[in-house]
Amino acid sequence: MSNSPDTRPGASEEAVDKAPETIADGVDEEVVESNRRLYTGWQWLLFAALAIAYSSFHLISLNVYPMETWSFRIVHIAGALILGYGLYAGTRFAGEGDVPHSPAWLRWVSFALLVPAGYALFQVFRMQQMIADGAMRIDPAIEAWHYGYPLIFATAAAILLSWGYRQVREKLSPPDLVLMVSALAVAGYLILIFGTPLRASTGTSFAPIGISYAALAGSLLILELTRRVAGLALVIISAIFLLYVFAGPYLPGFLGYPGLSFNRFFSQVYTDAGILGPTTAVSSTYIILFIIFAAFLQASKVGDYFVNFAFAAAGRARGGPAKVSIFASGLMGMINGTSAGNVVSTGSLTIPLMKKVGYPSKSAGAIEAAASTGGQIMPPIMGAGAFIMAEITGIPYTEIAVAALIPAILYFLSVYCMVDFEAARKGMRGMRKDEIPLFSKLVKQVYLFAPIIILIAALFMGYSVIRAGTLATASAAVVSWISPHKMGIRAILKALQLAGTMAIQIIAVCACAGLIVGVISLTGVGARFSSLLLGLAGFSQLLALFFAMCISILLGMGMPTTAAYAVAASVVAPGLINIGIQPLVAHFFVFYFAVVSAITPPVALASYAAAGISGANAMGTSVASFKIGLAAFIVPFMFFYSPAMLMEGSALQILRVGLTATLGIVLLAATVQAWFFGPVKAWQRLVMLVGAIFMIYGGIYTDVAGLAIGVLMFLMQRGLRGGGGTPRTATSG
Incomplete structure (x- = not known):
């Protein structure tokens, strides 16, 4: 569907006059999930205040009044649980379609569960008083009969009831209140007990049963x-791992292990060996801080500006909206965690x-899914995985961000070339001048990039990630004062509320x-996977890498x-390190495949989300x-064969590998x-594939051979075009 450019006199000026001020509007609007409650009146005020208080608590604790580490992480999780159960329902809402309201008796049964839950909470205050009066430990009978059993009964029963309790969207359901x-x-x-010397007894027979x-x-x-918020996949995997704790001793081969008792496992799993460990350490510091930063950017409409800027910069190229998708998703991916x-x-x-310029529904969804997935590997923020990588490996975050630069460029270049070649093959047009915002107008607001520039500068000036993130957040509010979307007190509170949600x-x-x-850490199953990889590497390191992938x-x-990365880093990365791969390379290898699982059939969350918008078949979109x-899927293997891809090596090595890998891509x-x-x-195509593999491999001789193939194919293609070949041509901007 090739369109000819308008050559009428004055057409250019006419197009400029008709050019829209903006094309993207609402990118920064909050997405409301199907199971999210939409409160009104005093309930809306209550949960808005809770969300604001939750975000503010983290800003104050991280920057002004630090809190004891375990207690801080426990409050961090508890706050998310309270807000989560207040805002997300466990089932469909009544009144939507043919979904009926739950019967009145179920409501009263649910309210009755407040008695054991409230009693367990009351016992916490009672036990606190006992310890304040000098008790060294609590009577196990009190912990079991007056705290543990009522709490577990109320929790389990309320979860089961919440699956079937249907109420209107504007009200909190009784099971969720429980x-x-x-x-x-x-x-x-947990805060009470971990604040005493009993904290040191976790994982032993002396640990209080209440833990x-x-x-x-x-x-x-x-x-x-x-x-409720992420679907069943992670829950099912978690349940399988929990089942392994108690079934493991009966399994054959390398999966078997001696076993853990109920008290020994559960007294230790809610410590820094498990739930309060690296993942929560990162979510309670870096991730929450950058979510607040993203919320401030959204409140000042920076997301709309990013997308409009991308349209102005790339909209007129052939297949323009697809290239806009690549730029916009790369920019938004830096501030979006999924x-x-x-x-x-x-x-x-x-x-x-x-779809309007000629891409089939399947291709349109696939391009958006691939570009959005790339946002997770785009420095400087890289979703949240990079922060966890820094926490697990001890490698400074700035080094990880620098190492990610060449792979991210290669990925986005690959997606760009895929899009451009498809547009050329199908003869697609770009968007007309009067369909996109004027670059000359948007460039006047380029100061909206300042918060991200300040963030990068602060990180490389040696500021901590927390301090750099706080400065960037504050700068987002300050920069908004010279933009059309000024942030006053109301907008700042709205941003804090949005961040909490x-x-x-x-x-x-x-x-x-x-x-x-x-x-994984308490059962030692990670070490057994490591030994399996070590055994495979004895035959072939490539086979071990393929298995790890x-x-x-x-x-x-x-x-x-x-x-995905946190789990894979615990199971797979130690095995890769044991077979001689550098820690940075091993973790990047795992990180990349954890990221691209979002576009890998048969379960590809990003592709499914894109298919829902495009109307195409979900499986076809994921393929x-x-x-x-x-x-x-190729770049991580390049890390192994050419560590210079991750800035490991001399400047000349890095330059050579970067250039040849680019040509190979x-x-x-x-x-x-x-x-x-x-x-x-x-x-x-077969010859070009060989040339691509040669240059991607990274050896000096393969690079020369691949370069020769590339030059030969280039000359052949140019000769075909010059000699009257018949490739389809497309209007490009």
Whole structure:
């Protein structure tokens, strides 16, 4: 569907006059999930105040009045549980379609559960008084009969009731009120006991039984909230790992282990060996801080500006909206913690426009999914996985961000070439001048990039991540005062409220991932996977890497990036390090495959979200996005063969590997799309694939051979075009 440019006199000026001020509007609007409650009146005020208080608590604790580490993390999780159960329902709302209201008796049964939950909470205050009066430990009978049993009964029963309790969207359901009280009882007891010398007894036969009951109830609360905000995939994987704790001693082969008792496991899993470990350490510091930063950017409408800027910069190129999707998703991905969330925020605008210029529904969704997934590997923020990587490896965050630069460029270049070659092959047009915002007008607001520039500058000037993130957040508010969307007190409070709401999903996911990490560390199953990889490496390191890739993708399917990486880093990365791979390379290898699990069939969350917008078949979209994001499946192997890809080596090595890998990626895209400077025949595609692999491999001789193949194919293509070949041509901007 090639369009000819308008050549009438004065057409250019006319197009300028008709050019819209903006094309993107509403990118920064909050996405309301289907199971999110929409309160009114005093309930809205209550939960808005709770969300504001939750965000403010983190800003104050991180910057002004630090709190004891374990207590801080317990409050961090408890706050997310209370907000989560207040805002997200466990089932469909009554009155939507043919869903009936729940009967009155179920309401009273639910309210009756407040008695055991409230009693357990009351016992926390009673036990606190006992310890204040000098008691060294609490009577186990009190902990069991007056705290543990009522708490677990109320929690389990309320979760079951919440699955079937249907109420209107504007009201809090009684089972969820019970779960909020249970979350308070869990947090109160753990803070109380961990504030005494009994904290040192966790994981031993001397540990108070109350810790195990609190941890069991807390684990149930985390699993149920994760189901509500992130789906069943992570919950099912967590349940399998928890089952392994008690079934492991009966399993054959390398999966078997001596076993752990109920008290020994649960008294330790809600400590820094599990739920309060690295994943929660990161979510309670870096992630929550950058969610607040993202909320401030959204409140000042920076997301709209990013997308409009992308349209002005790339909209007129052939297949323009697809290239806009790449730029916009890369920019938004830096401040958005999930691939699927990024698809929803930018794809609702870019996917319909891609279809308008000629992309099939499947391709439009696939391009958006691949681009949004790339946002998770885009420095400086890189979703949340990079912060967890820094926490686990001890490598400074700035080094990780620098190491990610070349791989991120290669990934986005690959997606760009895939899109460009497909547009050329199908003869697609770009958007007309009067369909996109004027770049000359948007460039006057380039100061809106200042918060991100300040963040990067502060990090490389040696500021801590927390201090740099706080400065960037403050600068977002200050910069808004010279923009059309000024942030006053009301807007700042709205941003804090939005941050508190946005944080629920990622905190629940990190806590749930911490539960899995706890199982891995306490049972030693991670070490057994390491020995398996070591055995495979004895035959072939490439085979070990392939196996590690499969496990990382399998663990990441259906899971958000953060949880996928945290689990894979515990299971797979130690094994890669044991076979001689550098820690940075091993963790980046795992991280990349955890990220691309979002576009890997059969369970591809980002692709499914894009298919929902484009109207295409979900599986077809995921296969197409897998093809477009193919470079992300090759780049991690490049880390292994060429550590210079991660800035490990001399400047000359880094430059050579970067340039040859870039050319290899371009050849790979041309192979996949059967187009270079014109149509490519089957035998030429095969030769180009060989050349791409040679240059991607990274050896000096393979680089020369690959470069020779690339030059030969280039000359052949140019000769074909110059000699009257018949490739289709497209109008490009």
